[in-house]
Amino acid sequence: MLCKDYEGIDLVFFFKDMAYYMRNKLDLLLEGGLKDFKHSFLIRDPAEVMTSLYRVYKNLDSPGYSNFNQADTGFQELYHLYQFVTEHLDLNPVVVDADDLLDNPSKVLKNYCKAVGIRYEASMTSWEPGPWTHSNPGFCLGWHTSVEKSSGFTPRVKKQDGVLQEQEFPEEVVKVIKEATPYYNKLAAKKQS
DSSP: OOSOOOTTOOOOOOOOOOGGGGTTOGGGGGSGGGGGSOOEEEEOOHHHHHHHHHHHHHHOOSTTOSSOOGGGTOHHHHHHHHHHHHHHTOSSOEEEEHHHHHHOHHHHHHHHHHHHTOOOOGGGGBOOOOOOOOSSTTTTTTTSHHHHHOOBOOOOOOOGGGOOOGGGSOHHHHHHHHHHHHHHHHHHTTOOO
16 A cells, blocks of 8 residues: 555655564565655653553553553664664654654654655644544554544643652563663654754
């Protein structure tokens, strides 16, 4: 679907996936038209990711979501994917920090659009609230509640003194944050200004 020719239609496709899905499959990106895409990386502070992930796992009643799973974090895989992309596909992939996007959506999206060669439109920063759709309605149940209610990017709530309150989370969550942080920092050093 991504490589299909849509003759007469000016389309921009965004395809999002989690880097850990590409574990041991990076060579697939070298096949066919996949190697011709512009690559972007959306990163987020591991402390925010892990605490959010932990809270979701803790509050979901769905089967399979009862335990915090460090394999779902994928920071190491994201960094390895970035390395692979820069070595084989795209010397200048775009790295965007989610916090920057939330804090200044217009600026970040203007810079992003310029970097990937698409036209920026002010309407990119707002939308009508509504349900997130997926081919499997039960998929990711509970994960997108706040997104479905949103109508645009809103500035993030600042952490008090930028310090993670470690006592709020189990040791396994704090451990994963500490393991993921070096990979995040390497990618953050590459983010667009």
